[in-house]
Amino acid sequence: MNVMQIAERATATATAKMTARGVQVHYGENHALKDVDVDILAGTVTAFIGPSGCGKSTFLRCLNRMNDTVASARVTGEIRLDGEDIYDRRVDPVTLRARVGMVFQKPNPFPKSIYENVAYGPRIHGLTRNRAELDQVVETSLRKAALWNEVKDRLQAPGTGLSGGQQQRLCIARAIATAPEVLLMDEPCSALDPIATAQVEELIDELHTQFSVVIVTHSMQQAARVSQRTAFFHLGHLVEYGETGQIFTNPRDPRTESYITGRIG
């Protein structure tokens, strides 16, 4: 990819949508995340990169309190969404997760029909007034996730009967049908072929005009292609965080440089 193109990419001078300060995560004795400070900007795609096991998914799960479901996980520090501390006692994690949606690393469609999978979020949050509107939401979400053409004739077929890549796109459609403000995507393209990957990247590009997107990826090219800002994690530390162009062309930390050029990881 043309280096200059990345460097010159316009980064919106946007306000911070989510701010994380001094976030630490322990899984029992295992100190998985150490003192992480990150600002997720509004209307921006942020990429998290780093070697396997460095805590990317862990941090992502902190942002919508999915770590609450892991009994051994303990999160400290402060994470704010629109200035409000999401770990505050008054915040309901359920409403938080409706605002901060998530696509998981492994596709996990529900054992329901394709239609019901996508309609799940709108149904439980009462986002639509009638069946026609719901149909509309399902169709738009599936179209955005680049799945519509493949499944439009079998919306009542089980979602678990799709191929791995199709399942992952179904999960993406399911997440955007809920209309979150921030969308967290954990390696959404790891099971996809190049064409579907391109479609999902297109989708991410389209989405970030409406909401913030955070994407975890192992593909440097993908991070460079889709994101405006990039965070590099290593062994539980946030090593470097900045504009994608700067990270890829002019990293400040030697560890970042080694990772990007393929020497560690």
Add this chain to the structure above:
Amino acid sequence: MGIGLLILIVLGLAGCGFLLGRQRALSLVEGDARRLHSLPSYYGWSVLLFTAVPALLLTAAWLFLQPTVVAHRVAASIPEATVTARGGLDLVMTDIRRISEGLDLIARREGLDTKAVAALGTDTALKERLGAVGVAAGAGSDPAVFDAALAWRETSAGLHRAMTIAVLLLAAAGFLFAFLRISPALRARNLVEQFVLVLLISCSLIAVATTFGIIASLVAESWSFFRIYPASEFFLSTVWNPKFGGGSQLGLWPLVWGTIYVSLIALAVAVPIGLLAAIYLSEYATPRLRATVKPLLEILAGIPSIVYGLFALITVGPILRDWFAMPMGLGASSSSVMTAGVVMGIMLIPYVSSLSDDIINAVPQAMRDGSFGLGATQSETVKRVVLPAALPGIVGAVLLAASRAIGETMIVVMGAGAAAKLSLNPFEAMTTVTVKIVSQLTGDTEFASPETLVAFALGLTLFCFTLALNVAALVIVRKYREQYE
């Protein structure tokens, strides 16, 4: 030679076969096991199996068939007059078998040889001597019967000797065949694999065959019932009124209705409570709480049903009568469908909850994460994702509970009484099919009467019932599988 000794010899030969076969395989390749097709012990196993299995099978088959063959031969030699005088061939054969057993015992106790045993026929004290070894045989003094008993002993002994020789020969032949067959290229491993396969298949065949045997015996006895009692009466009459003197009315429906009614009440108690308890335990409870509550619930499952019966008799029955039935004017009996149903429901709670808990736990965590990640609450997740995914298993658990409810006898006897009635009032005493099977079979009537034989027809009905239930379960589960996987 006794059977035990014979089997020991065969097994010993087989054990030697194992060692020698292994040895031979190794010596054929001069100790270099890598040149063998299989590990050395597989060659040993092949000899062992070829030695033991055919010989033991022959023993089993021979022992199974021998009495029939002996009976056939002896029966042919009994004079017609004796048969008619003693009331039928079956009775005579029973006597002959008993006397020959008695003679065996006497011979063993007093060390008599064949001639001395034959001489017993003229002993006037034969009856007493037979009595002394625990055999009551009034027919011993009949010379024809005594001769037949002697013939029985002789034939048996001859056949037994033949069996011993045949089995030993077969074992030796198997041993030699397998031993000489060993060569480095022999696929002993595959051979053993096939033997294991055959073994597994025959075990499952035994299970299936037993089922068919049970059905066959039920059908046979039911058949003789329907020959002396009209089937239309049995299936269409709504009155159950067995009489000892004959002229009984044996209508099926009051019993079936009792069974269904009690089971429905039991399930109405057990399924909601058990399922909700399972949901609490698997989805909400902390691991520590779960670790204590689950075993406690399972203790309930270990209580014998007769104890539940006592509970129904002395606690639940009177409470239901005093607090519900009497105030509502529905009856004054402490034995009622309600009592039995409620207590049976309590008994079934741990079945439903324990099975459902396992099934719910088997739903992958990723499903729940997906739902939580979309902002669903815990109960929405349970209702919309976890339960539908676990449904086939839960249906299975409920049907298992249902078949237990249908088959339960003790609680019904003690809780619901023994009166066969067709009534909707849940506070009235009723009874079920299983209870009546017991009481008809243990009644005082003669075995060949319709009052006794009806038990088999009832058993067959019950069997068809649970079969239909299982088939229904299978259909339901399969349907949801298609939809959910």
